[in-house]
Amino acid sequence: MSWDYIPRDTFVHRMHPLTKLMYAFTMMMLIISFDDPLLLFVVWMISISLYVLAKLPRKNIFGVFKIFIAMTPLYLIFGFLFYGRPPGSSFLFYVVPMYEWFPVTLEGIVWTMGALLKLYVLVSSIRILTFVTPITSFIRAGAKLKMPPFVTIAFSIGLAGVPVATSQYYAIRDAQRARGLKFETRNPKKLIFNVLIPMLLPQIICSMRRSIDMAKALEARGFGYGMRKRTYMREIDLRLSDYLFLTAFTIVVLLSIFIGSWGFGYGSYKFTVNLIKSMVR
Amino acid sequence: MAYDIIMRDVTFAYAGSKKPALAEIDLKIKSGEKVLISGHAGAGKSTLCYCMNGLVPHFFPGELTGEILVSDLETRRHSISALSQIVGLLFDNPVSQLLCPTVEDEVAFGPENYGLPPEEIRSRVKRYISSVRLEGYEARNPYSLSGGEQQECAVAAVLAMEPKVLVLDEPTSCLDPLGTNQVLSTIRELSSQEGHTLIIVENKVEDILPWVDRFIVMKEGKIALDGKPSEVLDMAETMTKAGIRLPQVSELFHMLRNRGYRISKIPISLEEALTELESLFHRMRLQKTKPPGRLQKIRHLEMREKNVIEVEDLWYVYPSGTTALKGISLTIAEGENVAIIGQNGSGKSTLVKHFVGLLRPTHGKVLVYGADITKSTPSDLARYVGLCFQNPEHQLFAPTVRKELEFGPQNLGVPREEIESRIEQALTSVGLDQKILSQSPHDMSLAEKRRIAVASILMMKPKIFVVDEPTTGQDPHSSREIMKLLMKLNEEGMTIIVITHDLQLVAEYIYRSIVLRDGKVLLDALTSVAFSHSATLRETSLQPPQITRIGQLLRNYGLPEDILTVDEMYRFMDAELRG
Numbered sequence: 001m002s003w004d005y006i007p008r009d010t011f012v013h014r015m016h017p018l019t020k021l022m023y024a025f026t027m028m029m030l031i032i033s034f035d036d037p038l039l040l041f042v043v044w045m046i047s048i049s050l051y052v053l054a055k056l057p058r059k060n061i062f063g064v065f066k067i068f069i070a071m072t073p074l075y076l077i078f079g080f081l082f083y084g085r086p087p088g089s090s091f092l093f094y095v096v097p098m099y100e101w102f103p104v105t106l107e108g109i110v111w112t113m114g115a116l117l118k119l120y121v122l123v124s125s126i127r128i129l130t131f132v133t134p135i136t137s138f139i140r141a142g143a144k145l146k147m148p149p150f151v152t153i154a155f156s157i158g159l160a161g162v163p164v165a166t167s168q169y170y171a172i173r174d175a176q177r178a179r180g181l182k183f184e185t186r187n188p189k190k191l192i193f194n195v196l197i198p199m200l201l202p203q204i205i206c207s208m209r210r211s212i213d214m215a216k217a218l219e220a221r222g223f224g225y226g227m228r229k230r231t232y233m234r235e236i237d238l239r240l241s242d243y244l245f246l247t248a249f250t251i252v253v254l255l256s257i258f259i260g261s262w263g264f265g266y267g268s269y270k271f272t273v274n275l276i277k278s279m280v281r
Numbered sequence: 282m283a284y285d286i287i288m289r290d291v292t293f294a295y296a297g298s299k300k301p302a303l304a305e306i307d308l309k310i311k312s313g314e315k316v317l318i319s320g321h322a323g324a325g326k327s328t329l330c331y332c333m334n335g336l337v338p339h340f341f342p343g344e345l346t347g348e349i350l351v352s353d354l355e356t357r358r359h360s361i362s363a364l365s366q367i368v369g370l371l372f373d374n375p376v377s378q379l380l381c382p383t384v385e386d387e388v389a390f391g392p393e394n395y396g397l398p399p400e401e402i403r404s405r406v407k408r409y410i411s412s413v414r415l416e417g418y419e420a421r422n423p424y425s426l427s428g429g430e431q432q433e434c435a436v437a438a439v440l441a442m443e444p445k446v447l448v449l450d451e452p453t454s455c456l457d458p459l460g461t462n463q464v465l466s467t468i469r470e471l472s473s474q475e476g477h478t479l480i481i482v483e484n485k486v487e488d489i490l491p492w493v494d495r496f497i498v499m500k501e502g503k504i505a506l507d508g509k510p511s512e513v514l515d516m517a518e519t520m521t522k523a524g525i526r527l528p529q530v531s532e533l534f535h536m537l538r539n540r541g542y543r544i545s546k547i548p549i550s551l552e553e554a555l556t557e558l559e560s561l562f563h564r565m566r567l568q569k570t571k572p573p574g575r576l577q578k579i580r581h582l583e584m585r586e587k588n589v590i591e592v593e594d595l596w597y598v599y600p601s602g603t604t605a606l607k608g609i610s611l612t613i614a615e616g617e618n619v620a621i622i623g624q625n626g627s628g629k630s631t632l633v634k635h636f637v638g639l640l641r642p643t644h645g646k647v648l649v650y651g652a653d654i655t656k657s658t659p660s661d662l663a664r665y666v667g668l669c670f671q672n673p674e675h676q677l678f679a680p681t682v683r684k685e686l687e688f689g690p691q692n693l694g695v696p697r698e699e700i701e702s703r704i705e706q707a708l709t710s711v712g713l714d715q716k717i718l719s720q721s722p723h724d725m726s727l728a729e730k731r732r733i734a735v736a737s738i739l740m741m742k743p744k745i746f747v748v749d750e751p752t753t754g755q756d757p758h759s760s761r762e763i764m765k766l767l768m769k770l771n772e773e774g775m776t777i778i779v780i781t782h783d784l785q786l787v788a789e790y791i792y793r794s795i796v797l798r799d800g801k802v803l804l805d806a807l808t809s810v811a812f813s814h815s816a817t818l819r820e821t822s823l824q825p826p827q828i829t830r831i832g833q834l835l836r837n838y839g840l841p842e843d844i845l846t847v848d849e850m851y852r853f854m855d856a857e858l859r860g
Contacts, residue, residue, distance in 0.1 A: 160382040163424040175676035178668040180660040180692030201678035213377030222394035225362035229396035233389040
């Protein structure tokens with residue numbers, strides 16, 4: 001996943017990074033606490049509506065949907081297999097009827113749909129962070145939260161260096177393939193000595209060399225001059241809207257923990273199962 | 282007299298090394314002075330730069346004797362970060378010194394470290410981004426910029442600390458000609474506006490010498506020559522011994538002077554050379570109206586029988602959607618030596634990766650020895666085409682040179698005895714001794730690593746040898762050695778394809794040049810013919826070597842427009858002037 005910030009002037013973009021992180025955390029708490037597909041569908045729609053409110057280009061929204069489409073078939077198959085046919089479940093059919101393999105039940109379908117939607121919510125709520133927040137805002141937010149500069153700088157350097165590490169990997173791979181290296185082997189010894197070592201060692205050596213160069217550059221740019229007195233070009237503050245959202249998110253998180261832990265029958269996939277059964281009757 | 286840098290009898294040996302990297306250096310650099318430092322690889326140029334901002338001895342420990350004063354601060358007693366406020370140091374590789382996720386943050390990084398008020402940081406960021414012409418790129422990731430822009434971003438980041446002294450350690454060695462021009466013009470402009478003391482370490486001296494005050498040549502850790510550029514250029518022999526390539530115009534005038542022509546001054550720039558030559562021609566009564574001459578040396582395209590590479594309407598689109606090649610068609614015959622030139626991003630590397638099957642055409646066809654590359658694997662094609670990449674460190678991994686050399690042929694299933702017999706041959710071809718077989722390739726110099734990388738490809742006995750940027754980061758002497766090696770292989774019958782930015786080397790060694798621009802073939806001709814199309818080359822910001830430009834600019838005196846080397850020009854002029 002690349003950090004492809006798309007600058008726009010929307011309230012989603014203007015939110016404090018901390019508020020955005022809290023939003024993602026809230027979404028995660030919801031998917032941990034609930035597995036009812038109807039509820040999760042609503043949550044997913046909320047997360048998707050943020051893409052529209054953030055005025056993100058269609059190609060980026062489609063890009064996220066592509067991830068969903070790619071994941072769906074595999075997830076469905078594994079969902080059905082994993083759920084199986086527990087006692088008391090409403091059996092529907094076998095995927096391979098001849099051998100009575102892979103039973104599919106109503107509960108299995110609803111549970112798998114819930115699990116799939118959890119994944120959709122997770123992907124969409126985290127992916128949007130990279131679209132609406134420059135990475136530097138997270139670093140500044142870290143500084144604001146009194147994180148030590150070496151932590152925020154290390155994080156920043158690590159993220160900034162991802163494209164270099166990627167291009168380095170491809171350069172090494174091409175250099176070794178040009179010397180006849182074949183990546184397809186089932187022999188574990190050959191895999192280690194003929195593939196992994198020629199790929200990994202140059203990567204390690206180049207990365208070490210680069211880290212020495214970067215350390216030199218850090219020193220030459222005054223890093224470490226007066227860590228405690230370090231300033232930042234832009235400091236970002238929480239606004240009233242951020243406080244309101246943070247409060248709302250905190251309430252949702254607490255509620256989800258409360259309902260998720262003590263149940264009361266809400267938020268469970270069984271709710272939808274019972275609803276379908278009552279409609280069929 | 283105010284001096285920004287004073288070095289008194291400085292000797293420095295890196296920890297673990299007995300040989301000093303710097304020896305008995307006495308150097309004083311005045312405030313506002315512009316100094317160019319050159320020298321062969323390992324001459325101590327970078328170490329000298331590191332001494333100026335305290336990297337030596339604080340970051341690179343070792344034995345340091347003598348005294349180094351930077352604006353009267355003794356470097357041993359002050360931290361690097363304190364000295365960096367006075368001396369801004371720019372390194373050679375832009376990628377290794379960019380630390381932040383956006384251009385704006387990159388430029389702000391230094392001032393933020395010094396705890397400047399946010400308003401002051403914002404004002405500096407705006408000012409220096411504008412001074413390197415990167416407005417509009419503030420939110421871009423520096424790694425997404427071109428090489429020249431990356432280095433300009435690094436220049437802005439150094440300038441934002443507002444140092445008194447700017448030290449630039451080979452700022453253009455990793456750049457293409459466009460990036461080089463871009464960075465040098467920025468540095469020149471800024472240094473004259475801001476009045477910085479400027480110290481540039483660079484081996485491509487041609488474009489810098491005309492505007493610096495002082496030229497220092499280093500050799501084996503010592504200062505071999507130091508003076509005004511014109512004075513230093515007078516010492517051609519010492520310069521050549523120190524591994525420096527003289528500007529072509531200076532070399533020509535030295536040859537003419539040695540031949541007995543009355544030369545009042547060795548020119549530094551093309552403009553000076555043109556004035557001096559016109560005055561010489563006038564004295565020697567050479568007529569201006571003479572029609573353009575033709576070079577006596579016969580350069581005709583031999584008709585080769587067999588095409589080893591055939592490219593037909595080749596298009597390539599990267600998964601990101603970038604169209605890198607747009608309908609390239611060309612053929613390369615057996616035994617040819619060909620240069621592929623063009624700016625970064627013109628499609629050179631993408632094209633040659635097709636020759637060894639690392640990329641498959643999006644549209645069109647690539648045939649190697651008549652076989653469609655889409656029907657072969659890179660491993661199959663490696664038997665015919667050897668591709669040696671720019672950075673040898675991307676391929677070297679084995680604990681010994683022997684194991685490194687064995688790797689390629691082992692992948693191709695070559696029998697053990699055959700591999701053994703190839704080792705000696707490959708080492709001899711690249712001029713390395715068998716003694717190094719048991720040594721680790723990682724402990725060797727960049728020039729040696731490059732040779733080992735070449736030898737490791739030769740071990741697979743390819744019929745076509747493609748080399749990507751063989752001279753990047755090498756000093757002039759090492760660059761020539763590599764080109765000589767490639768030409769030797771060519772004489773032995775191997776087809777050679779070289780990707781390079783060094784047009785002077787292309788002019789001296791390569792027979793045919795293919796110029797790419799924006800994924801298309803702009804020119805494909807004999808090098809002499811291609812370089813005579815200066816207007817077309819300019820379209821892609823390439824310039825023929827100085828000596829070719831002299832022929833073109835003085836064609837009214839009968840000078841040929843297709844001269845490629847100093848030697849050719851000297852012989853032609855001598856023949857003309859002596860009637």
